[in-house]
Amino acid sequence: MSRALNIKASQADIVATCAKRNIGISAIEALASGGTRVxxxxxxxTATIAKSYGSKVIAGEVTRVATRLNRAW
Known part of the structure; x- marks a missing residue:
């Protein structure tokens, strides 16, 4: 199983849920298509959080936001 999940929830909500369950987050980002990748x-x-969010887990492809700018040096 992948360690990444796409969830229909805000970053703040996911961070609070993980803190409540004492689960560490490696990376978190907003999705351009709505929701959060964690x-x-x-x-x-990951399995614990997926079970916690149930139907809010986004299945399939999502549009991510570019996190780095390409520069011509």
């Missing part, structure tokens, strides 16, 4: 530290934690 990467947990391990697959077990």
């Amino acid at each position: 990467v947990m530290n391990n697959a077990e934690d």
Whole structure:
């Protein structure tokens, strides 16, 4: 199982949920298509959060926001 999840929830909500369950977050970002992409530290934690959010977990492809700018040097 991947450590990444796409969830129909705000970053603040996901951070609060993970803190409540003492689950570490490796990376988190807003999605251009709506929702949040979150990467947990391990697959077990990912499964716990996926179960917690249930139908709010986004299946399929999503549009991510570019996080780095390409520069011509």
